[in-house]
Amino acid sequence: MTAATNRTPLDVARVRKDFPILATASRGKPLVFLDTAASSQKPQAVIDALSAFYASGYANIHRGLYQLSAEATRLFEGARIRVQEFIGAADAREIVFVRNATEAINLVAYSWGRQNVGVGDEILISAMEHHANIVPWQMLCEEKGATLRVAPIDDRGQLVPGGIAELLSDRTKLLAITHVSNALGTINPVREIVELAHARGVKVLLDGAQAVPHTSVDVRSIDCDFYAFSGHKLFAPSGIGVLYGKLAHLEAMPPFMGGGEMIASVTFEKTTYAEVPRKFEAGTPDIAGVIGLGAAIDYIEEIGMGRIEVWEAELLEYATRRLEALPQVRLVGTAEHKAAVLSFVVSGVHPHDVGTILDQEGIAVRSGHHCAQPVMDRFGVPATTRASLAFYNTKEDVDALIRGIEKVLEIFG
Ligand code: PMP
Secondary structure, eight states: OOOOOTTSOOOHHHHHHTOGGGGSEETTEEOEEOBTTTOOOOOHHHHHHHHHIIIIIOOOSSSOOSHHHHHHHHHHHHHHHHHHHHHTOSOGGGEEEESSHHHHHHHIIIIIIHHHOOTTOEEEEETTOOGGGTHHHHHHHHHHTOEEEEEOBOTTSOBOTTHHHHHOOTTEEEEEEESBOTTTOBBOOHHHHHHHHHHTTOEEEEEOTTTTTTSOOOHHHHTOSEEEEESGGGTSOTTOEEEEEOHHHHHHSOOSSOSTTSEEEEOSSOEEEOOTTGGGOOSSOOHHHHHHHHHHHHHHHHHOHHHHHHHHHHHHHHHHHHHHTOTTEEEEOOOSSBOSEEEEEETTBOHHHHHHHHHHTTEEOEEEOTTOHHHHHHTTOSOEEEEEOOTTOOHHHHHHHHHHHHHHHHHHO
């Protein structure tokens, strides 16, 4: 895809040609892929970058003196700079490659958390967190004798005004909160949240897994202390993720895992550690995954995040309107600021049945608790069906979803 300027609207038909899987069939029908929040599809540019690397550029990095290794290292470290620029980090050393958002959050919990959280301290999260931003903190609290506090959300799935402020205290060590909710689509006002927390001397980790694919992120202007995301939701390969951390924090933190690559020198008496980010990158990394992530960022930037945001907002508005026109459908998550995620329940029909019938029509949605069981509890449902959109989706995809739901209603009506 070669983009003209960022002002021309997104040419969706053309963009779709970049994603070979979107031209395939499922259950004998054209695939309608509405599960990007679980994982995104990959453009040919990413597939080609992986294939070219494995076909003619592959070697381990950092330790080989030969040309192939030097070139692989150059590609790998070049991708780190691409990530740095993409999220507006001040320094490439602030970008740590991990497996996924889950590992990024665990790294902070195990390394920073163990060093900074003690008996009687508190960690504050919100009621709309993915399990990845709940369980590591529960584990840390259990180990340290600390307490997990939860900021409430309202019936639209938004943070209750004043809820965070009320729960921040002198005991709070960290506020860990999602930038965009995977189950509800809510976009949180992260800049204000960070300001509020910093005013109380509280560090902030943002779970950006659902934010980076849909909106431009500038960690310097948000001023968060840590930012976590996964490559696989950002049109990059699975198995690669990113932890951003402010340099001073990363430098002060102990290593998370020990092994090769993360050391400066090793004797049986004493090991010294490498500088960041390598201190946190023990073992051979997902070299191809990192190169694929760099290619995915190149691809997105060529399209333009501004254009992506405009198209997704139009799609979300259209899909919301069409779903709301069905009296048997209830949307779960109707925040004022939302990403293109539509969680819903169909009255009298279990979400798994909805998902199964939609699957028969070639429509891929997710039915379940979306790794956010407390969100389901908050809304009094065991599960929802979730259609999540990306810039490669069309209004025809939404129409297919509506026809699918009408079929569900015919069968269960
Ligand atoms: N946080 C959010 C908001 C998510 O949506 C997800 C993935 N569903 C994660 C964290 C965890 O991502 P991963 O499974 O790639 O580690």
